[in-house]
Amino acid sequence: MNKKGHVLNAVLLSIGLGYLLEPVGDLETFRTIVMIGVPVTLGALFPDVDTAFGKHRKTLHNLPILIGFVAFPFVFGNLEYVWIGVLTHYVLDIAGSKRGIALFYPLWKEEFGLPIGVAVSSTRADLMMVIVTVGELALATALVFEVPRWGFEMGRQVLGL
Ligand SMILES: [Zn+2]
Numbered sequence: 001m002n003k004k005g006h007v008l009n010a011v012l013l014s015i016g017l018g019y020l021l022e023p024v025g026d027l028e029t030f031r032t033i034v035m036i037g038v039p040v041t042l043g044a045l046f047p048d049v050d051t052a053f054g055k056h057r058k059t060l061h062n063l064p065i066l067i068g069f070v071a072f073p074f075v076f077g078n079l080e081y082v083w084i085g086v087l088t089h090y091v092l093d094i095a096g097s098k099r100g101i102a103l104f105y106p107l108w109k110e111e112f113g114l115p116i117g118v119a120v121s122s123t124r125a126d127l128m129m130v131i132v133t134v135g136e137l138a139l140a141t142a143l144v145f146e147v148p149r150w151g152f153e154m155g156r157q158v159l160g161l
Helices: 003-021 027-045 047-051 063-076 082-096 125-159
Strands: none
Touching (some): 003 027, 003 125, 027 047, 047 082, 082 125
């Protein structure tokens, strides 16, 4: 996926997440979209820095880098939401483009991708980006609405209510 695809994916995902978390569509929704959208878009741009430093689709396209961004806010108290941008970049490279990414780099140089991906230069790249984004939002919706319900049900059963 090229830079345009990654930026559009991050922006659309952030708008969706903003509405998911603040569904009213008021100023608070807009504030949430900006609060999430800026760090997510920056995060989505980060992995391709390895086109200039290191090996592309390897050096900054792996799980240790993602874990680092997930842990960063807990350790240093800032850069929240950046990991979502890094994660969506990986998802788009794995699912949306032909060449995969080296998830386990530097331990294992093998690049992993899904066979549904299209070439970066393909005219269907934008369509693929939209499909991946819709899939991500469907998953996020399930996580936000279903997982708390399961937890509630499980809690009730454990407590025998
Ligand atoms: Zn990439």
